[in-house]
Every structure is written in C-alpha cells, then in structure tokens.
Amino acid sequence: MSTYLTFRILKGAFVVVLISVLTFVIMRLMPGDPVYMLLGEGQIPITDAQIEAIRAMWGLDRPLHEQYIVWAGNLLRGDFGQSLIRAGVPVRQMIFEAIPVTALLNLYAMLLAIAVAVPFGIAAAVRRNSWVDYASNIFSALGIATPNFWLALMLIVVFALYVPQWFGDLPLVGRIPPFGLRSWQGWILPVIVIATEEMAVLMRITRGAVLELLPQDFVRTARSKGLAERAVLYRHVVSNTLLPVITVIGFRIAFILSGTIIVENVFALPGIGRLFVDSVLRLDYQVVQSLVVVFALLVVVVNLLTDLVYALVDPRIRIS
Amino acid sequence: MTMLPTDPPYTPAGQEAAPPSRNKALRRFLGNRMAVAGVVVVTLLLLVALFAPVIAPHHPNDDIFRGMRGVGPSLEHPMGFDHLSRDLLSRVIFGTRVALLVGLVSSLISIVIGVIVGAVAGYFGGWIDELLSLITDALMAFPLIALLIVLAAVMGPSLTTTIIVIGATVWARYARVVRAEVMSLRERDFVTAARALGAFDRRIIWKHVVPNVLTSVIVLASLQVGAVIILESALSFLGLGVRPPTATWGGILSDGRAFILRYPHIAIFPGVMIVITVLAFNFIGDGLRDALDPHQKIARGK
Numbered sequence: 001m002s003t004y005l006t007f008r009i010l011k012g013a014f015v016v017v018l019i020s021v022l023t024f025v026i027m028r029l030m031p032g033d034p035v036y037m038l039l040g041e042g043q044i045p046i047t048d049a050q051i052e053a054i055r056a057m058w059g060l061d062r063p064l065h066e067q068y069i070v071w072a073g074n075l076l077r078g079d080f081g082q083s084l085i086r087a088g089v090p091v092r093q094m095i096f097e098a099i100p101v102t103a104l105l106n107l108y109a110m111l112l113a114i115a116v117a118v119p120f121g122i123a124a125a126v127r128r129n130s131w132v133d134y135a136s137n138i139f140s141a142l143g144i145a146t147p148n149f150w151l152a153l154m155l156i157v158v159f160a161l162y163v164p165q166w167f168g169d170l171p172l173v174g175r176i177p178p179f180g181l182r183s184w185q186g187w188i189l190p191v192i193v194i195a196t197e198e199m200a201v202l203m204r205i206t207r208g209a210v211l212e213l214l215p216q217d218f219v220r221t222a223r224s225k226g227l228a229e230r231a232v233l234y235r236h237v238v239s240n241t242l243l244p245v246i247t248v249i250g251f252r253i254a255f256i257l258s259g260t261i262i263v264e265n266v267f268a269l270p271g272i273g274r275l276f277v278d279s280v281l282r283l284d285y286q287v288v289q290s291l292v293v294v295f296a297l298l299v300v301v302v303n304l305l306t307d308l309v310y311a312l313v314d315p316r317i318r319i320s
Numbered sequence: 321m322t323m324l325p326t327d328p329p330y331t332p333a334g335q336e337a338a339p340p341s342r343n344k345a346l347r348r349f350l351g352n353r354m355a356v357a358g359v360v361v362v363t364l365l366l367l368v369a370l371f372a373p374v375i376a377p378h379h380p381n382d383d384i385f386r387g388m389r390g391v392g393p394s395l396e397h398p399m400g401f402d403h404l405s406r407d408l409l410s411r412v413i414f415g416t417r418v419a420l421l422v423g424l425v426s427s428l429i430s431i432v433i434g435v436i437v438g439a440v441a442g443y444f445g446g447w448i449d450e451l452l453s454l455i456t457d458a459l460m461a462f463p464l465i466a467l468l469i470v471l472a473a474v475m476g477p478s479l480t481t482t483i484i485v486i487g488a489t490v491w492a493r494y495a496r497v498v499r500a501e502v503m504s505l506r507e508r509d510f511v512t513a514a515r516a517l518g519a520f521d522r523r524i525i526w527k528h529v530v531p532n533v534l535t536s537v538i539v540l541a542s543l544q545v546g547a548v549i550i551l552e553s554a555l556s557f558l559g560l561g562v563r564p565p566t567a568t569w570g571g572i573l574s575d576g577r578a579f580i581l582r583y584p585h586i587a588i589f590p591g592v593m594i595v596i597t598v599l600a601f602n603f604i605g606d607g608l609r610d611a612l613d614p615h616q617k618i619a620r621g622k
Contacts, residue, residue: 281473
C-alpha cells in the first residue's frame with residue numbers, strides 16, 4: 001500500500017511538472033507582447049530602452065529555461081510572482097481571493113446535485129419503466145446535451161426579464177439578481193446551472209449502478225430471508241451504490257472545473273474561471289501559468305483522494 | 321465538455337460471447353426508436369449544412385435590414401433579427417455548417433491520434449506504454465476547456481485553429497479504449513500466428529489489431545461528436561473559436577449574451593439547435609452501443 005502510494009504521488013508530481021513546463025512554453029509562444037498590452041498598444045510613446053527596462057524588471061529578457069527555473073523555484077516556496085498586467089498585485093493574492101468563490105460554487109452545486117440525483121436515480125432503477133424512470137431518463141439526456149452557458153443565458157432571461165414582470169412582488173423569486181454576488185441570492189442561478197449538468201450525469205450513474213446490483217445474489221438472499229423490500233433497498237442496495245457514485249464525483253473534478261470556467265464568465269462571478277479567461281485574454285503569463293498549475297494540482301490531489309476513499313470504503317479492493 | 325472519465329474495465333468481446341452478427345446488430349439498432357430518430361435528425365442537419373445557401377432565405381452576413389436592429393420573431397423572419405439587423409434564421413442555418421464540420425473533422429483527427437497512441441501503447445507495452453499512458457492520463461485529468469482556451473489564444477482564433485485544437489486534445493478516451501483492447505488482442509492466437517509467419521509489427525497492427533478495435537472506436541466516436549460540438553460552441557461563445565462575422569451557434573450565443581436583456585430572442589434559437597444536434601448524436605451513440613456492444617463496455621460520453 002505504501003509503495004503504491006509513493007508511486008502514485010510521484011506520478012502525480014510528474015504530471016504537474018509536465019503540465020507546468022508545457023504551459024510555460026505555450027504561454028511564451030503567444031502572439032502579442034505583454035509590455036505593449038500594459039502600455040496600451042502604442043498609445044503612450046515609449047522608447048526601446050524603456051521597453052528593455054521593463055522586460056529586465058520582469059526577467060523577460062532571460063533565456064526561457066532560466067525563466068522557468070526561477071518561476072518554478074519561487075512557486076515551490078509559495079511565491080507565485082506578480083501580475084504583469086495588474087502591476088504589483090501578487091498572483092497568490094488574486095488566486096486566493098478567487099478560490100473561495102469557485103470552491104463554494106462547486107460545493108453547493110455538488111450537494112444539490114447529489115441530493116436530487118441519488119434518490120431519483122435509485123427510484124428510477126427500482127421502478128423501471130415507470131414515470132419516474134422516464135422522467136429521469138429524459139432529464140439526463142437533456143441535461144447532458146444542454147451547454148451550461150446556454151442554460152445560464154436562458155435562466156438570466158427568465159429571472160431578469162419575465163419573473164420580475166409577473167412575480168416581482170414574491171419575496172424570493174422576485175429578487176434573484178442575474179449577475180454578480182452582491183447578495184446571497186446571486187449564488188442561486190450559477191449553482192442551479194452547474195448542478196444541472198452534474199445531476200444529469202449522477203442520475204444516470206446511480207440508476208445504472210442500482211440496476212446492476214438488483215439481480216445479484218446478496219440481494220436475492222436478503223429478500224429470501226424475509227427482509228422487507230424497503231430494508232433490502234436501504235441496507236443492501238443503497239450502501240453499495242455509494243461507491244460508484246463517490247468515484248464518479250471524484251473523477252469528475254476536471255469536468256467540473258471546465259464547467260465553472262464558462263459559467264463564472266456568464267454570471268460575472270469573481271472566481272478562478274473568470275480570472276483564468278481574463279488573464280488569457282490579457283496575456284497575463286504569470287496568472288495563467290500559476291492557475292494551470294493550481295488546476296493540475298487540484299485534479300491530481302482529488303484523484304488520489306478518490307482512490308484512497310475507494311480503497312477505504314470497499315474492503316474488497318486491495319491495491320497491489 | 322463533460323464526459324465520464326471512468327471507462328469500466330474492459331473485457332474483450334470474443335471471450336464472453338461471439339460478437340453479434342452484422343444483421344442482428346442492424347436489427348437491434350433499427351429497433352431502437354430514439355437511435356433511428358437521431359439518424360433522421362442528423363441526416364436533415366447534414367442536408368441543411370450542405371444546401372445552406374439554397375435553404376437560407378437571406379445572406380447570413382451581407383443582408384442587413386435597416387431599422388430592424390434586434391426586432392423579434394415574425395412570420396417572415398421566424399427567428400427575428402440580431403443586433404446588426406441580420407436575419408437570424410439564415411445565420412442559424414449557416415451555423416449548422418460550422419458545427420457539423422468541427423464536430424466531424426475534429427472527431428476524425430482525434431480518432432486517428434487516439435487509435436495510433438492506443439495501439440502503439442497496447443501493442444508494445446513496456447516503457448512506451450508507461451510514457452503514452454502517462455500523457456493520456458494527464459490529458460484526461462486536465463480541464464479540457466482550460467487547455468483549449470490557452471491553445472486557441474496562442475494559435476490565434478479561427479476555424480482551422482478550432483478544428484485542430486479540439487482534435488488534438490480529445491483523443492485520450494480513444495487511446496484508453498484502444499489500448500485496453502489491443503492489450504488483450506495481442507495475446508490472441510491470430511496475432512501470434514501472424515508474428516510466427518514473420519509479419520512486421522506495423523503490418524500486424526494495421527491488418528490484425530486495428531480492424532478489431534474499430535467497433536469500439538465507432539461507438540465511442542458517435543458518443544463524442546456531441547461533446548465536440550459543445551466544445552466548439554463554448555470556444556466561439558468565449559470569443560476564442562471561429563471569428564465573426566462567420567455564423568456559428570456559439571458566436572450567435574455570444575452576441576445574444578451581449579444583448580441578453582435588450583434582445584433576449586437572439587440567444588434562444590442557436591441553443592435549441594445545439595441541444596437538438598447533441599441529443600441526436602448521443603441517441604445514435606447509445607443505439608450503436610446497445611447494438612454492437614451489448615456488454616456496455618464503453619462509458620457514455622457527453
């Protein structure tokens with residue numbers, strides 16, 4: 001187990017390093033020069049000497065591998081450098097300010113998705129071909145085929161234009177702001193959008209997992225020893241469904257991050273996704289490459305934890 | 321942008337039951353009403369894309385109706401006008417071209433890369449497999465849209481960039497499935513026989529291994545086209561995909577977003593088209609999988 005763990009950690013570290021090197025190189029290949037970007041593309045007259053001075057200040061004049069080593073060394077010491085565009089603001093501060101927004105957004109969305117998807121997925125499997133089953137199948141198919149940014153736009157239209165017209169005097173629904181996080185109601189729409197996609201996937205997974213369990217021997221044994229159907233379900237089926245569901249949630253971290261990136265942009269939320277897209281568009285190398293490393297680290301750590309939880313929850317799994 | 325990352329452990333078809341005969345598979349596919357509906361819808365979409373200039377009532381970019389800026393749907397203009405007074409129906413019709421082109425060509429690129437990587441890794445094993453698997457795993461673990469955003473920004477957004485960038489990043493799932501199949505095929509008698517006859521590795525891979533994994537690849541591909549179409553529209557939506565004035569569904573959605581509170585109708589129809597198209601491809605994929613791969617070895621893509 002400990003050799004396996006060491007191996008997994010080393011492999012994860014290698015992946016993070018690989019991704020950081022690739023991003024570093026790719027970002028340097030980008031057309032456009034951050035110095036010009038900063039100075040407003042020729043609007044301010046500057047001399048070549050001044051440009052060189054700015055480059056030297058940021059170390060942009062040194063060879064690529066030296067720049068990488070300096071950056072990676074600082075990174076290991078927890079120093080993410082300074083934003084090139086928002087001059088003087090430490091990247092770490094920008095990222096740390098954005099992380100809670102993204103983390104809470106996804107946490108709320110996952111809780112909502114699990115709370116809805118797991119019971120409905122189980123109900124759909126147990127009452128196969130009933131209306132619950134059809135409804136959950138239709139929901140899954142639609143939820144998976146709907147781009148989250150379009151769902152976001154449609155909710156904005158409904159809640160910003162039509163709901164205030166028709167139900168403006170209702171206490172909660174009348175006051176859902178379409179953009180930003182100025183009040184807690186700002187969370188409602190983004191959480192629903194991210195949860196919808198996860199709900200669709202989880203419902204399908206849960207239904208499939210239960211369908212696979214129902215015909216198995218231990219379920220038949222439980223039934224034949226006279227256990228009530230309800231007890232069979234709760235004690236034997238539901239507990240065994242949790243394992244595949246946990247695994248799917250853990251391994252979906254990369255897709256969840258993908259979803260957040262776009263949804264945060266539509267709803268103008270100050271999270272990591274919005275910071276990422278803004279920084280790419282503004283050629284802010286420092287922020288983009290730090291964020292990519294953060295993404296990679298997050299995915300590697302969550303996948304590792306998922307594996308461990310998997311091994312802990314299911315004693316049958318002996319990792320070799 | 322979503323797909324299920326966990327492919328179930330693979331067991332080769334031949335070991336549990338004889339692979340279904342072609343006729344049986346076809347009958348099973350035709351018996352699946354949703355899959356047949358999917359085929360009908362995709363055929364219609366292909367026709368719309370091919371004959372867009374004939375079908376579209378107006379030119380998608382050049383026909384500008386003065387004074388009709390942001391006017392909503394009417395009988396003559398069923399989808400209304402956009403923020404530049406262009407006929408939205410015509411733009412949505414032309415958008416079909418980009419969606420299908422990117423969906424199909426990017427998928428083709430990713431199939432080629434994925435099959436090669438997977439076949440080489442599974443066939444040779446050893447350190448080659450370790451290395452290729454590491455790259456595949458890293459790619460699958462990374463948020464795809466972040467990678468696409470960076471690459472599209474670096475290469476400069478355009479139709480070609482979009483196709484290449486998506487094709488070059490979504491191959492990991494193919495590689496994983498093909499690798500697993502090849503590893504089990506490698507030990508089968510007909511491959512050993514070919515090797516004993518002195519065939520070269522390359523010939524064995526192309527003549528004996530690749531044809532045997534095609535079923536899985538076809539099923540996976542049909543499940544992935546929808547995901548690719550969503551990725552394309554997401555990139556165009558963020559302004560990092562196909563450039564305006566070319567009509568794309570993601571691009572129109574991006575216009576719709578900019579004027580969402582003034583001209584809300586702009587954002588409705590391209591989204592409906594995306595949902596219909598992705599649903600159709602997913603139904604075909606589900607149908608193909610149920611028909612060709614009754615043991616459900618391939619996890620559903622989005």
